[in-house]
Amino acid sequence: MRLHLAALSLKRHASRTLLAMLGVAVSAAMLLDMVMLATGMRESFASLLSSNGFTIRVSPRGTLPFDSEATIGQADAAALAMRAVPGVTDVAPVLGTTIHVLGRPEPVTAFALGIDPAVQGDYQLLEGRDPTAADAVVASDALLRAAAARIGDTLDIAVGFDPQLRTYSGRRRLVVSGRARFTYLSADDRAAALSLGTVQAMGGGDRADRVSLFMVRTAPNVDPELARAAIERAVPRVTALSTAGAIAEAEKRLSYFRQLAFILGAVSLVVGFLLVTTIVTVSVNERIGEIAIMRAIGVSRAHVVQQIVIEGIALSLAGAAAGLVLGVFTAHYLNSILRGFPGLPDAIDFFLLQPPSALRALGLLVASGIAAGIYPSWRAASLPISTTLREEAVG
Amino acid sequence: MTATPLLSVRDAERDYPHSGEPVHAVRGVSLEIARGEYIAIVGPSGCGKSTLLNLLGAIDRPTSGTVTIAGTAVSGLPDREATRFRLENIGFVFQRFYLLPVLTARENVELPMAEAKIAAAERRSRALELLGYVGLAEREDHRPSELSGGEQQRVAIARALANRPAVLLADEPTGELDARTGADVIALFDRLNRDGMTIVVVTHDEKLAGAARRVVHMLDGRVVRDEPLLRRA
Numbered sequence: 001m002r003l004h005l006a007a008l009s010l011k012r013h014a015s016r017t018l019l020a021m022l023g024v025a026v027s028a029a030m031l032l033d034m035v036m037l038a039t040g041m042r043e044s045f046a047s048l049l050s051s052n053g054f055t056i057r058v059s060p061r062g063t064l065p066f067d068s069e070a071t072i073g074q075a076d077a078a079a080l081a082m083r084a085v086p087g088v089t090d091v092a093p094v095l096g097t098t099i100h101v102l103g104r105p106e107p108v109t110a111f112a113l114g115i116d117p118a119v120q121g122d123y124q125l126l127e128g129r130d131p132t133a134a135d136a137v138v139a140s141d142a143l144l145r146a147a148a149a150r151i152g153d154t155l156d157i158a159v160g161f162d163p164q165l166r167t168y169s170g171r172r173r174l175v176v177s178g179r180a181r182f183t184y185l186s187a188d189d190r191a192a193a194l195s196l197g198t199v200q201a202m203g204g205g206d207r208a209d210r211v212s213l214f215m216v217r218t219a220p221n222v223d224p225e226l227a228r229a230a231i232e233r234a235v236p237r238v239t240a241l242s243t244a245g246a247i248a249e250a251e252k253r254l255s256y257f258r259q260l261a262f263i264l265g266a267v268s269l270v271v272g273f274l275l276v277t278t279i280v281t282v283s284v285n286e287r288i289g290e291i292a293i294m295r296a297i298g299v300s301r302a303h304v305v306q307q308i309v310i311e312g313i314a315l316s317l318a319g320a321a322a323g324l325v326l327g328v329f330t331a332h333y334l335n336s337i338l339r340g341f342p343g344l345p346d347a348i349d350f351f352l353l354q355p356p357s358a359l360r361a362l363g364l365l366v367a368s369g370i371a372a373g374i375y376p377s378w379r380a381a382s383l384p385i386s387t388t389l390r391e392e393a394v395g
Numbered sequence: 396m397t398a399t400p401l402l403s404v405r406d407a408e409r410d411y412p413h414s415g416e417p418v419h420a421v422r423g424v425s426l427e428i429a430r431g432e433y434i435a436i437v438g439p440s441g442c443g444k445s446t447l448l449n450l451l452g453a454i455d456r457p458t459s460g461t462v463t464i465a466g467t468a469v470s471g472l473p474d475r476e477a478t479r480f481r482l483e484n485i486g487f488v489f490q491r492f493y494l495l496p497v498l499t500a501r502e503n504v505e506l507p508m509a510e511a512k513i514a515a516a517e518r519r520s521r522a523l524e525l526l527g528y529v530g531l532a533e534r535e536d537h538r539p540s541e542l543s544g545g546e547q548q549r550v551a552i553a554r555a556l557a558n559r560p561a562v563l564l565a566d567e568p569t570g571e572l573d574a575r576t577g578a579d580v581i582a583l584f585d586r587l588n589r590d591g592m593t594i595v596v597v598t599h600d601e602k603l604a605g606a607a608r609r610v611v612h613m614l615d616g617r618v619v620r621d622e623p624l625l626r627r628a
Contacts (some may be wrong), residue, residue, distance in 0.1 A: 001502075001505070001506065001509035001510075004502075005497065008497035008498065009497055011497070012497050017470050114420075238550075272529070289491075289493065290493070290495055290496075293487075293489070293493040293495075294489050294495075294506075295454075295478065295484070295556065296454050296481065297481065297482070297487055297506070297510075297555075298451070298476050298478055298479065298481040298482020298485075298507055298510055298511075298558075299478070299482075299506070299507075299510050300475065300479070300510070301474065301475075301478070303510065339474070349595070384451040384455070385449075385454040385455070386445075386454050386455040387411075388448070389489065390445070391492075392491075
């Protein structure tokens with residue numbers, strides 16, 4: 001009977017109920033989007049770092065991977081020392097550099113990685129072969145488009161450019177052996193991967209036996225933190241960062257997003273709460289006489305409160321359900337805009353729907369709907385019956 | 396009065412605070428009502444008759460004195476127990492009917508039974524029986540807005556009878572009705588009383604007061620006259 005009465009009471013002012021429900025839906029959608037924003041980048045960054053199985057990144061001491069131009073010297077010896085660390089299964093050296101593809105109407109500048117094709121984790125080959133030969137290069141679609149090149153073409157590539165003399169250094173003729181998608185870069189980035197030896201040779205003495213970083217795989221039964229500490233002990237001139245540490249570092253840098261998301265999420269929750277409170281209060285005030293009569297004929301105070309709280313729950317639930325749809329849709333739209341930001345890896349998402357977090361957030365909204373109904377209904381159910389009926393009769 | 400009275404009021408007083416000063420709505424009223432009686436409480440506006448009815452119905456408490464209904468001192472009951480007592484023992488009829496507008500006539504009658512946790516099938520059957528008793532069986536699915544004033548008041552009477560109360564209390568039940576529909580309600584009360592229902596009405600309506608078997612006159616919060624009426628056969 002209480003459910004029936006609550007449903008009829010909401011239906012009684014259908015347009016008001018619908019507007020309130022839409023208001024709660026907007027509030028729920030915003031809350032949901034903020035929850036998705038608060039966790040989206042962190043989770044997709046973690047997923048990106050874990051995707052190729054490397055658990056530790058090793059960079060020059062005091063730096064983060066590709067945070068500076070610094071490189072690790074005596075790279076071969078460092079790699080040997082790391083391979084000797086118990087639990088380490090693979091060590092993948094990476095040397096980053098800028099390359100210039102010459103012989104086109106305009107030189108095309110791109111980012112290149114010197115890698116060991118046998119253990120690399122920087123790209124997925126889409127077509128062709130890995131750059132196992134010293135004169136091979138794989139390129140991103142963006143670079144191939146810019147250089148008007150295809151697999152099998154020979155490119156004139158340099159790694160150095162003197163802007164005063166306008167001369168290029170470290171030139172090599174390399175054959176495009178494959179087409180690849182680069183894990184840590186966006187689809188629009190012009191990028192290439194060559195064998196580490198080729199990049200080091202093209203760079204001359206400055207690059208000989210040097211790398212920008214190592215990516216390290218550990219055995220599944222090994223704690224990466226222990227291996228990380230062992231690597232830093234074995235090679236004191238490096239900083240080793242586990243995936244968990246990298247995520248923690250990213251968390252620090254993304255704290256703006258989390259704070260913004262937390263504040264806006266809290267505002268959404270308060271707005272939703274106030275909306276339901278307002279609607280329930282207005283509804284209760286309109287029905288003070290009815291509530292008094294229910295009390296007079298023997299309906300308990302608790303049952304009056306329950307009936308009105310059910311109305312609050314129904315509003316919140318319907319709003320939360322609509323908000324879920326609206327929130328996912330808007331998050332998808334906003335994500336597509338933000339992912340267009342230059343330089344972001346394709347795998348990074350700003351908004352990530354995680355059902356447990358979403359359910360917790362929407363559950364909080366429904367709980368606030370329950371709280372919103374309790375006070376006005378309890379107040380109305382506690383008014384003196386005789387006085388209320390007399391005032392209603394006069395009114 | 397030879398038997399134990401169904402309702403008993405002893406030295407009841409009810410004061411209301413108003414602008415810092417107490418208003419004495421009921422002043423030292425004592426009254427006994429036997430089972431099966433039909434009483435009208437009459438008097439000018441503001442004389443305390445509705446306040447006395449509220450005390451009799453346990454929706455208000457006396458400032459001092461006691462109210463006992465069917466052996467229970469209702470004036471001392473905490474809210475939860477007083478509510479339960481009203482549900483099971485008292486039927487209320489109000490001047491403005493106060494039916495829930497979203498419910499049909501039958502659902503309005505079922506409401507007190509639902510609160511008393513009576514099974515749905517029994518509620519429905521009893522509601523239809525009561526609507527039949529007040530002559531509205533064919534109007535069970537109508538909402539209050541689709542009923543005339545007289546019909547709404549008869550639904551309100553059916554609702555008041557839902558849990559087979561010991562007493563029916565009515566506050567100006569014909570106050571919002573025209574003469575013809577008011578007469579229908581008076582006839583219904585008469586029939587109810589003949590069927591054994593104890594009825595207490597507060598009224599300005601001379602015809603309704605004239606239909607009662609006993610008339611209690613109030614003035615300034617006091618009972619000034621309590622007289623039995625000669626009854627037709």
